[in-house]
Amino acid sequence: MTFTEGGQFEGGRVRKGGRRGAVVGGGLGAIVVALLVVFLGGGDLGQLTGALGGAVQQDAGLPAGEGQEQYVDDCTAQEANTSRECRLSATVQSLDAYWGRVLPEQAGVEYELPPVESFSGSTTTGCGAASSATGPFYCPPDRTVYVDLSFFDQLGSQFGAQGGPLAEEYVVAHEVGHHVEQLVGAMDAADRGGSGPESDSVRIELMADCLAGMWAGSAATEVDPDTGVTFLEPITPARLREALDAAAAVGDDRIQQRATGQVSPEGFTHGTSEQRVRWFTTGYEGGTLDDCDALSARTL
Numbered sequence: 610m611t612f613t614e615g616g617q618f619e620g621g622r623v624r625k626g627g628r629r630g631a632v633v634g635g636g637l638g639a640i641v642v643a644l645l646v647v648f649l650g651g652g653d654l655g656q657l658t659g660a661l662g663g664a665v666q667q668d669a670g671l672p673a674g675e676g677q678e679q680y681v682d683d684c685t686a687q688e689a690n691t692s693r694e695c696r697l698s699a700t701v702q703s704l705d706a707y708w709g710r711v712l713p714e715q716a717g718v719e720y721e722l723p724p725v726e727s728f729s730g731s732t733t734t735g736c737g738a739a740s741s742a743t744g745p746f747y748c749p750p751d752r753t754v755y756v757d758l759s760f761f762d763q764l765g766s767q768f769g770a771q772g773g774p775l776a777e778e779y780v781v782a783h784e785v786g787h788h789v790e791q792l793v794g795a796m797d798a799a800d801r802g803g804s805g806p807e808s809d810s811v812r813i814e815l816m817a818d819c820l821a822g823m824w825a826g827s828a829a830t831e832v833d834p835d836t837g838v839t840f841l842e843p844i845t846p847a848r849l850r851e852a853l854d855a856a857a858a859v860g861d862d863r864i865q866q867r868a869t870g871q872v873s874p875e876g877f878t879h880g881t882s883e884q885r886v887r888w889f890t891t892g893y894e895g896g897t898l899d900d901c902d903a904l905s906a907r908t909l
């Protein structure tokens with residue numbers, strides 16, 4: 610168990626995607642492509658989410674009744690502890706409540722709920738086409754979190770993590786952390802094209818780990834205003850190890866070592882295992898947005 614008994618999570622927060630690429634019609638597809646080009650070239654970013662949503666709704670390739678966007682349904686804490694889809698929805702709602710309170714408090718910035726899409730196979734995003742191989746990601750142009758739930762199996766099989774619910778929740782919280790970075794201006798301030806141990810790419814990733822830690826550290830005391838029940842049960846040492854183990858498993862040095870047998874710091878984009886665990890822990894142990902500001906930190 611990680612979600613507290615008695616918890617209830619409304620449906621409609623997480624969109625089920627993943628069939629766009631195959632179904633967008635010619636004329637409509639052309640419009641979407643044109644918008645994407647404008648979008649990636651620095652056009653009006655605010656319009657893209659709507660444009661993509663419209664494309665899906667007018668999709669002619671699906672059976673009647675399935676042309677509408679579909680969302681993860683209402684579900685309970687019990688289900689959040691057994692179903693990945695419900696867990697994603699519940700985690701996002703816990704993150705919404707947490708950042709909705711903390712972001713205005715600590716940064717004077719209103720929290721805008723990021724669209725969240727759960728997809729399988731492939732999907733089309735404001736950042737281009739994505740497949741399961743991409744892993745979960747945040748797309749700054751459409752400010753949307755994309756999660757392929759099968760990644761959580763890969764976390765074990767491919768990255769050697771022990772897995773577990775808090776490990777999955779950490780991954781979702783990390784992606785929403787990128788959205789928080791977007792809202793506070795860190796994402797735009799960073800030069801995200803580079804790599805290397807001191808690069809802004811690494812800094813943005815370590816900050817997202819720290820922000821995920823902030824959420825995890827509070828989720829057991831954060832009360833869902835809809836139900837009056839805390840989101841998560843108190844996090845046990847074993848559960849915490851799952852999250853830390855996942856953070857370590859996706860460290861650049863660990864991934865490079867597994868893939869090539871050696872470590873090349875100049876290729877780092879996410880930080881080492883040690884750094885990822887440490888920044889998560891900084892947030893988890895009561896860190897603030899300022900403590901998590903890896904973008905301007907002198908030492909990483």
Ligand SMILES: [Zn+2]
Pocket residue numbers: 783784787814817
């Ligand atoms: Zn990231």
